[in-house]
């Protein structure tokens with residue numbers, strides 16, 4: 001990567017930030033401020049934010065400024081996503097948010113080492129770049145994207161490695177949701193340790 005992001009986490013490549021409703025997973029329905037960091041090399045062919053991949057397109061932004069922006073809203077939770085946010089040192093950002101009484105949630109593929117202090121870790125493992133064991137061990141939820149039938153068996157492999165309190169979600173890949181959602185519904189009925197996660201913001205037409 002040619003972009004020079006300082007390793008101390010004082011500047012981060014910010015693609016966008018917006019106040020909305022968490023659409024997916026355990027925290028679905030909660031008001032949250034989204035912080036989307038640019039940069040990802042995992043390469044999911046169905047990724048719904050490919051514009052995030054090239055970190056050099058997104059301005060290096062002072063972490064203090066991001067915290068100040070997040071603190072303007074009544075919802076006291078942030079979702080840090082991307083791109084792949086764990087490419088960066090998220091200690092300063094998350095510590096400053098928590099010091100302001102803001103809960104910190106992350107969306108990650110787990111392909112990079114864990115940094116940051118987290119109230120909720122959503123791990124969405126990918127075939128294209130495996131999650132690291134240190135992230136799997138501390139995940140509060142795993143959210144498997146179901147693109148085809150073979151992803152159910154793949155999901156079960158991941159479920160064996162998570163901690164005992166980790167929530168298990170199956171989420172249809174968006175372009176295949178009409179086909180995959182009925183299969184997920186049947187799978188969850190037969191295997192109730194899993195729950196279905198839908199990208200509710202897409203049905204609601206909100207960011």
Ligand SMILES: C[S@@+](CC[C@H](N)C(=O)[O-])C[C@H]1O[C@@H](n2cnc3c(N)ncnc32)[C@H](O)[C@@H]1O
Nearest residue numbers: 046047048082083084107108109124172173174
């Ligand atoms: C865009 S990713 C960014 C965070 C991180 N790189 C990751 O993959 O977890 C945010 C969430 O959206 C999911 N996602 C991305 N593209 C999707 C799609 N086409 N359909 C359903 N979920 C998708 C990811 O698996 C992840 O849970």
Ligand SMILES: Nc1nc2[nH]cc(C(=O)O)c2c(=O)[nH]1
Nearest residue numbers: 021022023024081107201207
């Ligand atoms: N509303 C809403 N909820 C989300 N949950 C995870 C998202 C993401 O792109 O990481 C996302 C998103 O982009 N919008």
Ligand code: SF4
Nearest residue numbers: 040042043044047083
């Ligand atoms: S890891 Fe996340 S941001 Fe990266 S390509 Fe996959 S879904 Fe997109």
Ligand SMILES: [Mg+2]
Nearest residue numbers: 048049199207
């Ligand atoms: Mg999204």
